[in-house]
Amino acid sequence: RVQFKRGRIVRIAACVFIVVPLLYLLFSKSNQLQYEASLNRKSLSEPDKYIIRSRPVFKADGKLGNLEPPLEPYKEGPGEGGKAYHLPEAYRAAGDASLGEYGMNMETSNHISFDRTIPDLRMEECKYWDYPLDLPKASVILVFHNEGFSSLMRTVHSIIKRTPAQYLEEIILVDDFSSKADLDQKLEDYIQRFNGKVRLIRNTEREGLIRTRSRGAKESRGEVIVFLDAHCEVGLNWLPPLLAPIYSDRKIMTVPVIDGIDYQTWEFRSVYEPDHHYRGIFEWGMLYKENELPEREAKKRKYNSEPYKSPTHAGGLFAMDRAFFLELGGYDPGLLVWGGENFELSFKIWMCGGSIEWVPCSRIGHVYRSFMPYNFGKLADRVKGPLITYNYKRVIETWFDEKHKAYFYTREPLAMFLDMGDISEQVALRDKLHCKDFSWFMKHVAYDVYTKFPELPPNLFWGEAKNLGTQKCLDSMGRTAPAVIGTSYCHGSGSSQLFRLNAEGQLGHGERCVDADKQGVKLIFCRLGTVDGPWRFHNSTRQLEHAILKRCLSVHPETNQLAMLRCDENNSYQQWRFKEVRPD
Ligand code: UD2
Numbered sequence: 150r151v152q153f154k155r156g157r158i159v160r161i162a163a164c165v166f167i168v169v170p171l172l173y174l175l176f177s178k179s180n181q182l183q184y185e186a187s188l189n190r191k192s193l194s195e196p197d198k199y200i201i202r203s204r205p206v207f208k209a210d211g212k213l214g215n216l217e218p219p220l221e222p223y224k225e226g227p228g229e230g231g232k233a234y235h236l237p238e239a240y241r242a243a244g245d246a247s248l249g250e251y252g253m254n255m256e257t258s259n260h261i262s263f264d265r266t267i268p269d270l271r272m273e274e275c276k277y278w279d280y281p282l283d284l285p286k287a288s289v290i291l292v293f294h295n296e297g298f299s300s301l302m303r304t305v306h307s308i309i310k311r312t313p314a315q316y317l318e319e320i321i322l323v324d325d326f327s328s329k330a331d332l333d334q335k336l337e338d339y340i341q342r343f344n345g346k347v348r349l350i351r352n353t354e355r356e357g358l359i360r361t362r363s364r365g366a367k368e369s370r371g372e373v374i375v376f377l378d379a380h381c382e383v384g385l386n387w388l389p390p391l392l393a394p395i396y397s398d399r400k401i402m403t404v405p406v407i408d409g410i411d412y413q414t415w416e417f418r419s420v421y422e423p424d425h426h427y428r429g430i431f432e433w434g435m436l437y438k439e440n441e442l443p444e445r446e447a448k449k450r451k452y453n454s455e456p457y458k459s460p461t462h463a464g465g466l467f468a469m470d471r472a473f474f475l476e477l478g479g480y481d482p483g484l485l486v487w488g489g490e491n492f493e494l495s496f497k498i499w500m501c502g503g504s505i506e507w508v509p510c511s512r513i514g515h516v517y518r519s520f521m522p523y524n525f526g527k528l529a530d531r532v533k534g535p536l537i538t539y540n541y542k543r544v545i546e547t548w549f550d551e552k553h554k555a556y557f558y559t560r561e562p563l564a565m566f567l568d569m570g571d572i573s574e575q576v577a578l579r580d581k582l583h584c585k586d587f588s589w590f591m592k593h594v595a596y597d598v599y600t601k602f603p604e605l606p607p608n609l610f611w612g613e614a615k616n617l618g619t620q621k622c623l624d625s626m627g628r629t630a631p632a633v634i635g636t637s638y639c640h641g642s643g644s645s646q647l648f649r650l651n652a653e654g655q656l657g658h659g660e661r662c663v664d665a666d667k668q669g670v671k672l673i674f675c676r677l678g679t680v681d682g683p684w685r686f687h688n689s690t691r692q693l694e695h696a697i698l699k700r701c702l703s704v705h706p707e708t709n710q711l712a713m714l715r716c717d718e719n720n721s722y723q724q725w726r727f728k729e730v731r732p733d
């Protein structure tokens with residue numbers, strides 16, 4: 150009996166320990182999809198290796214993707230279909246006035262429905278992706294300072310209308326201390342209709358967009374945060390393609406393709422050629438640039454509509470795991486108001502274990518203004534010198550290595566003398582997170598920067614270039630390339646008179662170059678991928694010779710115009726003295 154009993158126990162144990170797990174395995178395999186779909190959302194904060202997450206699947210059967218919305222019904226009316234709207238004569242004066250106030254024609258915007266239809270600018274392929282159905286929920290954060298009411302509300306309406314409700318936690322409007330009346334009670338009343346989906350919080354003083362975004366992130370509840378400017382219209386099915394990469398790897402920041410909305414007519418159009426991909430890079434003066442997607446990245450994907458890696462992004466529009474954003478410290482709280490925060494976050498993400506992906510199937514329209522209508526407020530008074538350079542300097546001093554810092558100061562010499570506040574906490578964060586170094590970033594991520602902006606040779610001279618004949622200084626006259634330049638009274642404060650002659654003969658002014666032909670001397674676009682130029686400075690005679698023209702840079706004694714004349718070392722109108730300048 151004892152033996153019999155033992156035999157039964159063995160059989161039962163065998164059943165429990167072998168058959169049940171086997172059955173379970175079989176069962177769970179066949180239900181892999183459901184299993185993945187039912188993953189507890191909390192698991193996203195655990196280390197990646199413990200989690201199996203599903204990814205988007207391209208549908209070969211020709212049926213539309215699982216989250217593909219129905220076509221929007223055709224509508225007639227101003228701006229419908231994303232068409233340009235031209236104000237009737239009677240409203241043009243008001244339109245011009247609003248353009249002067251907002252940098253965009255708010256009168257035009259006021260004539261267009263908040264819920265207008267827009268064209269579907271996505272690649273055809275984008276309609277045929279299935280997305281995991283248990284994507285995380287997003288808080289969309291819009292920070293604003295003195296924006297127009299109608300363009301702000303059109304942003305909100307477009308999000309509500311084009312986002313599957315199950316993925317939208319909330320829309321948070323963060324008012325950065327606006328002073329316009331219709332952003333007060335009128336705004337508060339208007340958003341009541343969204344039954345709490347749209348929340349409004351306000352700064353009690355001007356913080357600038359960077360700190361205001363960090364505040365929005367802290368106060369949001371979604372697992373993912375999405376930042377958009379307050380003058381956007383999201384495209385069809387814009388959100389799931391942004392959420393999917395984050396779902397598969399919480400350290401990916403995703404960036405949509407930005408379409409253009411015309412500041413005058415509100416026309417909605419692509420700024421890129423169809424199916425052609427770009428990614429975000431920078432030049433050594435830290436101006437944001439875009440470059441065609443290098444083959445090396447393009448070929449990592451099977452479909453041209455798939456996301457691809459990018460070194461950086463324009464700044465305004467992106468999605469990110471909220472906890473990851475906060476683990477990285479949000480934006481550097483020492484950055485002021487506007488600019489450079491896109492690089493700060495990008496370097497931090499890449500060098501501290503994450504990555505950035507641009508997502509072709511997510512498209513969002515943005516109004517590029519005609520000019521920046523606001524000033525930087527009291528925060529700017531804290532800074533000696535330009536606030537944007539202050540931000541750039543913080544970022545490069547924290548994240549660059551010595552070699553690359555030198556390129557920045559070569560390109561932007563005055564930055565050497567500018568204040569950047571205290572960056573010790575940023576450097577400490579970099580150490581604490583064991584972030585990789587900048588040469589790793591350049592080699593493995595931003596390698597295409599070098600193909601457009603090679604390593605910069607040092608400056609032989611920089612500062613103002615004074616003509617000894619007229620005692621006037623080389624001056625871009627505030628013109629933008631391509632344009633003829635001249636000379637004017639030496640003011641000693643750089644800006645339009647700040648030129649750099651590098652060791653390879655390139656004469657630079659900001660991000661532009663100076664070249665000449667027999668007709669004159671011009672500011673031109675530097676030839677991408679080159680850092681050399683035709684200029685040779687002869688120390689003994691103080692002449693600046695053009696190696697191809699074999700002529701010397703001169704001021705014409707009669708016309709006072711710049712001219713390329715036959716070199717004559719006794720002619721003081723051909724003699725130049727470079728002198729460093731200092732910030733005022
Ligand atoms: C671009 C970015 C912008 C930001 C900026 C650099 C895009 C499309 N836009 O400039 O998001 O990264 O570069 O910092 O990539 N705002 C405030 N407080 C301020 C100033 C602005 O809340 O003190 C708001 C403003 O109302 C808007 C957003 O910040 O919603 C971005 O400002 P912008 O539209 O003037 O910047 P933009 O598009 O020229």
Ligand code: MN
Pocket residue numbers: 378379380465515516517
């Ligand atoms: Mn903007």
